[in-house]
Amino acid sequence: MNFDLTEEQQMIVDQAAKFVANESPVERFRKLRETEQGWEPSMWAKMAEQGWLAIAVPEEQGGFGGTFLDMGIILEQLGRGLVPEPIIASAVLAGGILSDNGTEAQRDAFLNPMIEGSTSLAFAYAETQSRYALSDCKTTATKSSGDGYTINGEKVWVLNGHAADQIIVAARTGGGQFDEEGLSLFIVDGDAPGLERVRVNQMDGQRSAILRFTDVAVGADRLIGREGEARGIIELAVDRGAAAACAEGFGCAQELFERTVAYLKEREQFGVPIGSFQALQHKVVDMYAELELVRSAMILSSVRADVDDSETRKAEISAAKLQLTDSGWFIAETAIQLFGGIGVTDEQDEGLFFKRLRCLQGLFGDGDWHVERFQSLKGFDAVD
Amino acid sequence: MELSYSDDQIRFREEVRSWIAEAMPAHIKSKAENGQNFEQDEVMEWHKILYAKGWVAPNWPEEVGGPGWDVTQRSIFQEECVRANTPGLSPFGLSMVGPLLIQYGSPEQKERFLPKILAGEEVWCQGYSEPNAGSDLANLQLKAEKDGDDYILNGQKTWTTYAQYADWIFVLCRTSSDGKKQEGITFLLADIHNTPGIEVKPFLTTGGTYAFSETWFKDARVPQANIVGPEGGGWTMAKALLGHERTGIGGIADSARGIKRAKSIAQQTPVGTATLFDDAAFRNRIARKEMRLRNIEILNLRQLSAAQLGHAPGAESSVLKIVGTELQQETDELCMDAMGHNALGWLDSPEEAMPPNQQSLASQFNYNRAATIYGGSNEIQKNIIAKQMLRMPGA
Numbered sequence: 193m194n195f196d197l198t199e200e201q202q203m204i205v206d207q208a209a210k211f212v213a214n215e216s217p218v219e220r221f222r223k224l225r226e227t228e229q230g231w232e233p234s235m236w237a238k239m240a241e242q243g244w245l246a247i248a249v250p251e252e253q254g255g256f257g258g259t260f261l262d263m264g265i266i267l268e269q270l271g272r273g274l275v276p277e278p279i280i281a282s283a284v285l286a287g288g289i290l291s292d293n294g295t296e297a298q299r300d301a302f303l304n305p306m307i308e309g310s311t312s313l314a315f316a317y318a319e320t321q322s323r324y325a326l327s328d329c330k331t332t333a334t335k336s337s338g339d340g341y342t343i344n345g346e347k348v349w350v351l352n353g354h355a356a357d358q359i360i361v362a363a364r365t366g367g368g369q370f371d372e373e374g375l376s377l378f379i380v381d382g383d384a385p386g387l388e389r390v391r392v393n394q395m396d397g398q399r400s401a402i403l404r405f406t407d408v409a410v411g412a413d414r415l416i417g418r419e420g421e422a423r424g425i426i427e428l429a430v431d432r433g434a435a436a437a438c439a440e441g442f443g444c445a446q447e448l449f450e451r452t453v454a455y456l457k458e459r460e461q462f463g464v465p466i467g468s469f470q471a472l473q474h475k476v477v478d479m480y481a482e483l484e485l486v487r488s489a490m491i492l493s494s495v496r497a498d499v500d501d502s503e504t505r506k507a508e509i510s511a512a513k514l515q516l517t518d519s520g521w522f523i524a525e526t527a528i529q530l531f532g533g534i535g536v537t538d539e540q541d542e543g544l545f546f547k548r549l550r551c552l553q554g555l556f557g558d559g560d561w562h563v564e565r566f567q568s569l570k571g572f573d574a575v576d
Numbered sequence: 577m578e579l580s581y582s583d584d585q586i587r588f589r590e591e592v593r594s595w596i597a598e599a600m601p602a603h604i605k606s607k608a609e610n611g612q613n614f615e616q617d618e619v620m621e622w623h624k625i626l627y628a629k630g631w632v633a634p635n636w637p638e639e640v641g642g643p644g645w646d647v648t649q650r651s652i653f654q655e656e657c658v659r660a661n662t663p664g665l666s667p668f669g670l671s672m673v674g675p676l677l678i679q680y681g682s683p684e685q686k687e688r689f690l691p692k693i694l695a696g697e698e699v700w701c702q703g704y705s706e707p708n709a710g711s712d713l714a715n716l717q718l719k720a721e722k723d724g725d726d727y728i729l730n731g732q733k734t735w736t737t738y739a740q741y742a743d744w745i746f747v748l749c750r751t752s753s754d755g756k757k758q759e760g761i762t763f764l765l766a767d768i769h770n771t772p773g774i775e776v777k778p779f780l781t782t783g784g785t786y787a788f789s790e791t792w793f794k795d796a797r798v799p800q801a802n803i804v805g806p807e808g809g810g811w812t813m814a815k816a817l818l819g820h821e822r823t824g825i826g827g828i829a830d831s832a833r834g835i836k837r838a839k840s841i842a843q844q845t846p847v848g849t850a851t852l853f854d855d856a857a858f859r860n861r862i863a864r865k866e867m868r869l870r871n872i873e874i875l876n877l878r879q880l881s882a883a884q885l886g887h888a889p890g891a892e893s894s895v896l897k898i899v900g901t902e903l904q905q906e907t908d909e910l911c912m913d914a915m916g917h918n919a920l921g922w923l924d925s926p927e928e929a930m931p932p933n934q935q936s937l938a939s940q941f942n943y944n945r946a947a948t949i950y951g952g953s954n955e956i957q958k959n960i961i962a963k964q965m966l967r968m969p970g971a
Contacts, residue, residue: 193578193579193580193581193582193585193648193877193880193881194577194578194881195577195877195878195881195882196577196881197577261577453966453968456968457967457968457969464969464970465969465970467968467969467970468968468969468970470959470962473958473959473962473966473968474955474958474962476962476966476968477958477961477962477966478958480895480961480965480966481895481898481899481961484875484892484895484899485868485871485872485875485899487875487878488871488872488874488875488878489871489874491577491579491874491878492579492870492871492874494577495577495578495579496579507870508870510867511866511867511868511870511871512870512871514864514867514868515867515868515871518868560860562867563860563863563864563867564860566863566866566867567859567860567862567863572859572863572866573839573843573853575836575839575840575843576836
């Protein structure tokens with residue numbers, strides 16, 4: 193048992209904090225949220241130079257062979273600056289899938305350019321009717337006359353789907369709409385004929401997309417892993433997404449907490465700093481207590497994101513994501529309350545963190561979904 | 577960062593588990609398996625069994641009789657005790673005045689008191705609160721006046737938990753009324769049975785048990801040699817001791833046990849053709865508590881790990897006290913809810929209406945309201961965090 197960062201990890205944290213302060217403070221995000229793309233390829237390239245996009249990729253694949261926690265501590269810092277580059281969509285979700293399951297040729301063609309920062313990726317799994325159900329998939333991939341597949345269907349809330357050079361899409365090669373069997377993953381070019389992309393501006397100022405596939409043809413070399421056996425891959429990817437949300441959300445929550453503490457010391461009413469009022473002190477202490485639990489959630493989920501034992505992974509990532517959902521939300525709403533009227537103005541940064549936390553809450557399974565999954569695991573029934 | 581236990585630690589857990597299973601006498605074991613409350617003589621019987629094994633004071637250094645465990649081993653040991661429902665030992669000697677004496681006691685005091693605490697030959701209680709000094713502890717008025725080599729004590733202490741079983745009491749008393757009220761406080765040890773003028777009156781708690789007492793001092797003569805730390809240094813002693821108290825006060829293992837009990841009752845409670853445990857709403861409620869507990873456990877382990885590195889318990893232990901005791905009460909509520917109509921019953925209800933383990937839970941549900949109050953109420957903990965951690969103005 194050990195909760196210390198290694199020296200190397202501490203260096204990563206320091207580097208990332210400096211990067212956010214110098215290259216991407218919140219003002220940068222304010223400007224980017226007004227643009228169509230919402231993020232900048234030049235900054236993406238700089239992030240690649242830092243090695244961040246390859247941090248969790250094994251050394252034999254050209255990465256740094258780090259752990260998920262190495263990625264987590266970077267995301268935490270990026271969360272403090274609301275950095276909008278698509279590191280979760282591209283490196284955590286799609287990159288993770290390719291690194292674990294891609295053939296060498298697939299990694300050369302799609303993973304390597306991404307970790308070098310010259311392309312970005314996305315992972316399309318949710319559909320309008322699916323909510324968080326990972327097997328509910330109407331999109332189909334049927335064997336075409338050659339040795340390829342033809343994809344038809346629609347995916348929604350695809351993070352970075354508007355800009356990605358390639359998209360990993362979950363489609364049915366067999367089974368019925370809700371079956372765990374018969375799901376497959378394909379890698380599709382962003383400009384593939386028959387793929388329509390509708391950019392969606394999210395509440396938090398980030399971008400995602402609706403993707404409509406009409407007879408999109410892919411070769412057999414675009415199938416990732418074995419046909420019909422993608423359910424476990426999808427669940428692992430979404431678990432990593434949840435762990436990433438905990439890490440970024442922890443950064444957002446820390447920032448909100450620290451800003452609130454500072455504001456209570458500086459804002460005066462009735463001739464005194466409002467932080468001298470016990471009613472407000474206790475609220476901000478409640479924020480502190482919940483923040484400590486989000487820190488636990490980040491540690492727990494980052495460490496478990498690497499664990500192969502999927503029961504432990506699922507249970508503990510669900511516990512962590514629920515904590516982010518409950519405590520992150522508590523911190524966000526209390527911060528706005530303590531800022532008072534200006535907390536509800538767009539010019540104040542706190543609202544931006546509030547929105548980001550709310551979006552992270554709804555991504556990769558909300559609290560209720562994780563509670564449901566947690567209690568469906570075998571270990572839940574044990575009482576000895 | 578590593579959350580898993582090492583092979584050695586897993587073996588240690590197995591060793592502790594199997595030792596407890598063998599060492600518990602049959603009459604204690606049957607109560608433990610039923611989740612029933614223990615009588616004082618059963619608690620002391622278990623104390624002596626642990627003492628003989630050398631495991632009675634996990635937090636003490638080896639040279640004064642501790643087992644030489646690191647913080648992870650102590651935490652594993654604590655978890656296994658709660659898991660097996662062993663009688664809970666009185667913390668006042670082993671976890672409070674003992675560690676304080678180790679830290680601040682004179683060589684004579686260490687020699688005089690520590691071995692008897694270890695052996696369970698002398699039982700301790702705590703004399704801090706007074707009728708007019710609760711959260712405002714520094715307002716305490718138990719008067720100590722010098723007379724020859726003694727102090728003469730006059731006044732009253734309250735919430736002196738288990739004073740009726742105690743041989744000794746450690747008190748905060750007022751040796752001076754000059755200057756800041758914190759500066760006139762002294763930490764003193766008093767022999768309850770051999771000091772004329774000390775009188776203990778237990779009172780019934782809402783849990784149906786006699787946990788608390790009032791303790792009266794009428795011209796009670798206590799040697800000045802029984803001061804711990806300097807005269808007027810009692811406030812510093814009190815804070816040091818509270819730090820020792822708070823580290824174990826989050827009730828983490830108790831919450832874990834509470835969740836298992838709620839599950840177990842739910843599994844044995846028929847609802848239609850299934851059980852309460854199959855009820856989606858109830859399952860989800862249990863799950864939410866268990867999931868929060870997991871994150872609180874990580875917080876607890878983070879603090880243990882910091883303690884291992886030698887960091888003194890700081891205001892973070894206040895966070896653990898707050899979130900831990902709140903969860904502890906919520907798991908009690910969950911158990912009560914699982915009991916359904918049986919939760920109407922009380923300690924003298926017939927067993928066919930309410931099994932003994934459920935009676936204990938009902939008692940615990942009531943008594944554990946004290947968890948958010950004792951050791952510095954949760955609101956006082958929030959004041960401590962506001963002041964020490966967040967440095968809020970005027971706090």
